[in-house]
Amino acid sequence: MLRTIFTSTGNFYLTLLNLLYPQDCLICSNRIHEAKAARLCGPCNDRIMRYADTPHWSFTENGLAFDAAYHVAGYDDIVKRCICLMKYNGKQDLSKILGGLMSEYAEKNMSFNDIDMFVPVPLHPVKFRERQFNQSELIAGHLAKRFNKKLENKWVKRIRYTPQQAGLSREQRLRNIKGAFLVRQDADFTDKTVMLVDDVMATGATLHECAKTLKSAGAKKVFAFTLARGN
Numbered sequence: 001m002l003r004t005i006f007t008s009t010g011n012f013y014l015t016l017l018n019l020l021y022p023q024d025c026l027i028c029s030n031r032i033h034e035a036k037a038a039r040l041c042g043p044c045n046d047r048i049m050r051y052a053d054t055p056h057w058s059f060t061e062n063g064l065a066f067d068a069a070y071h072v073a074g075y076d077d078i079v080k081r082c083i084c085l086m087k088y089n090g091k092q093d094l095s096k097i098l099g100g101l102m103s104e105y106a107e108k109n110m111s112f113n114d115i116d117m118f119v120p121v122p123l124h125p126v127k128f129r130e131r132q133f134n135q136s137e138l139i140a141g142h143l144a145k146r147f148n149k150k151l152e153n154k155w156v157k158r159i160r161y162t163p164q165q166a167g168l169s170r171e172q173r174l175r176n177i178k179g180a181f182l183v184r185q186d187a188d189f190t191d192k193t194v195m196l197v198d199d200v201m202a203t204g205a206t207l208h209e210c211a212k213t214l215k216s217a218g219a220k221k222v223f224a225f226t227l228a229r230g231n
């Protein structure tokens with residue numbers, strides 16, 4: 001019986017872990033039987049609206065500083081709750097699932113050959129202290145590891161504490177975030193192609209400001225890669 005489970009799932013370690021320490025799904029609370037990444041059951045995982053077969057990207061429009069932005073899944077209930085649980089309830093494990101979704105999409109639709117490094121959108125130190133981690137950095141870390149790229153998480157700083165962007169118009173968001181990022185003096189973005197990573201892109205104001213800062217520091221191209229496109 002066990003042998004069948006192990007061979008059928010093809011993931012001995014996670015199956016064993018699930019048998020020894022059964023976990024409940026963070027979304028529906030049902031017991032997890034599948035040997036997938038921890039914390040989300042198979043049915044909930046399957047309900048995520050993946051864009052893998054219908055690539056979603058938006059090219060530079062309306063003067064945004066990044067060259068293209070790629071999005072992986074619909075900002076539906078499950079993705080929203082996963083992001084909320086990760087950011088506000090300290091469920092850092094979920095970054096593995098979300099990073100996995102982004103890898104899945106990238107394997108099908110993207111090439112990172114020209115990418116020099118993955119850069120997570122940084123959090124302001126005050127927010128970082130509150131949360132204890134930066135969700136974008138965790139996700140970018142999974143991607144960098146998976147695609148064997150450099151994770152650069154020290155060169156860009158968030159120097160201005162900005163109020164929540166939700167509820168603001170595009171123009172207000174662009175104003176609100178202006179001057180929020182700074183590139184460290186010892187950083188070297190000259191002629192580099194950068195993949196900025198964030199959890200959600202709404203109007204793109206934050207990614208725009210970050211990309212603008214990187215380009216002022218010499219970056220040749222800046223792409224944005226987010227889990228979802230929100231509002």
Ligand SMILES: [Zn+2]
Pocket residue numbers: 025026027028029030040041042043044045
């Ligand atoms: Zn579930």
